[in-house]
Structure formats: C-alpha cells, structure tokens
Amino acid sequence: MKRVALWLVSEVGEGEAFTKEALREAFPGVSQVDRRMRDLRDFGWLIATNREDDGLDSHEQRFVKRGDPVWEPGRATRRSGTTAIGAGRRREVIEQDGRMCRSCGITPGNPYADTDEAAQLDIARRKVLKPDGTKVTELITECKRCRIGGKELVADLGRVLSEAAALSSIEREVLSGWMEADERQFGRLEQLWSDYRSLPEESRAHLRKQLGLG
Incomplete structure (x- = not known):
C-alpha cells in the first residue's frame, strides 16, 4: 500500500487518470495490488472510478487527491474499529x-x-x-x-x-x-x-x- 501511494504521487500525479494495466505493470508479481490501492481510501486518499467520474472508461481510474502520508512511520496503521x-x-x-x-x-x-x-x-x-x-x-x-x-x-x-x-x-x-x-x-x-x-x-x-x- 505504501509503495502504491508513492507511485501515485510520483508517477501519476493528482488529478491525472491511469489504467489498471499501468498499475499492475508498475508492480509486477504483486498480488491483489488493486486492493492495496483501495485500502488507501481508509486514509483519506481519493481515487475515482468511472462510477464516480463519467469522464473515465471502465479500465481507468483517477488519482483525485492524496491523503495521509502512509509511507511515514506510524501513519499506515488503520484507525481503530475501521475495516476496508x-x-x-x-x-x-x-x-x-x-x-x-x-x-x-x-x-x-x-x-x-x-x-x-x-x-x-x-x-x-x-x-x-x-x-x-x-x-x-x-x-x-x-x-x-x-x-x-x-x-x-x-x-x-x-x-x-x-x-x-x-x-x-x-x-x-x-x-x-x-x-x-x-x-x-x-x-x-x-x-x-x-x-x-x-x-x-x-x-x-x-x-x-x-x-x-x-
């Protein structure tokens, strides 16, 4: 999840769209990388699909806004009582x-x-x-x-x-x-x-x- 967050910030950029294929290619061999990215929503990250953004195709998503810097020590701990x-x-x-x-x-x-x-x-x-x-x-x-x-x-x-x-x-x-x-x-x-x-x-x-x- 931390690596996906850094990839979104450094390679995609806020407001930009990316494809599911690009995400998987960026993390070859990593299982369930899509779910790792979805977990970021619990830390205030906004990532839209075509359900929320009519300008996207079904294979695209948009990095809307970054949330907590989960790569920092202690920042990736899920809030008590919350589940994905x-x-x-x-x-x-x-x-x-x-x-x-x-x-x-x-x-x-x-x-x-x-x-x-x-x-x-x-x-x-x-x-x-x-x-x-x-x-x-x-x-x-x-x-x-x-x-x-x-x-x-x-x-x-x-x-x-x-x-x-x-x-x-x-x-x-x-x-x-x-x-x-x-x-x-x-x-x-x-x-x-x-x-x-x-x-x-x-x-x-x-x-x-x-x-x-x-």
Whole structure:
C-alpha cells in the first residue's frame, strides 16, 4: 500500500487518470495490488472510478487527491474499529443512496455551481446515535467537497448581489427577515425532511419502517 501511494504521487500525479494495466505493470508479481490501492481510501486518499467520474472508461481510474502520508512511520496503521470497504459494498451504498451526495444532493459528473469541477462520489463513515443511546457507524455517500470540506471554494459576492437584486418584493422581505434574525426557522416537516435526507440508508430505512413505508 505504501509503495502504491508513492507511485501515485510520483508517477501519476493528482488529478491525472491511469489504467489498471499501468498499475499492475508498475508492480509486477504483486498480488491483489488493486486492493492495496483501495485500502488507501481508509486514509483519506481519493481515487475515482468511472462510477464516480463519467469522464473515465471502465479500465481507468483517477488519482483525485492524496491523503495521509502512509509511507511515514506510524501513519499506515488503520484507525481503530475501521475495516476496508469492498468494491461491492461501495457500489451497494451508492445505489442505496440514489447515486447522489446525501449532504448536498449533487450527482456524479455534474459540475458544482459556478465551477468546472465535476462532482465525484465516495463513501464516508457517519456516526449515528440510536434511540437506545448506543452509537454506531454507518456508511453514507458524499461528494468529495462535502467529505473533505470546501477549502478551495471562493465566495462570489457579485453573483449573490445580482441574485438578491432579482428577488421579488415578497422574496426580499422573507430574506430580509432571515438576515435580521441571522437565522432561518425551518418548519417541522422541512426540518424532518432535511434530517431524513442526510441519514445513512440503514437509518433512513428504520424511519421508513416506523412510518409503515416498508
């Protein structure tokens, strides 16, 4: 895994695509080198396939972003209680989550607003507090931006001002009220929908069952 990480950094480069054949040729005789590379995801490495990046062929992957420097002493120790997420389980979670980021709703390949950056989906571990007080970790689909934060985002004040100027008088009055209070009060249904939408599928299914939806 450490050697694969160094190969990605030194030979492929962030943002660049590579083929499965190139990976195997770089490590002749190494068994399950694909799985060694997938293990890097547990250390914050983002590696996309054509499921997350529509610009890739089925035999290609993209080195999106490096994570922890696993080649450094003590950095390749798997976090306590975590296990690798297999490709089959990864596909299952993404399908259950509607092939979209459960935090912002974007789907793979679609550009973020006002950017040319295409969304890429990955699996995150979400802590869930159960009704009996126990805390468990469930899997949920999130895009790269929601998972690692918006460090590269640039606020576009000009766009915000233009959109505000185009509001109707009623919309402007509502927005002004939110601004004066510095908060927006959601109705009970709106809040419940938002909470439901951001739950992992296992917990969403629990709520659906409670409401008699199967």
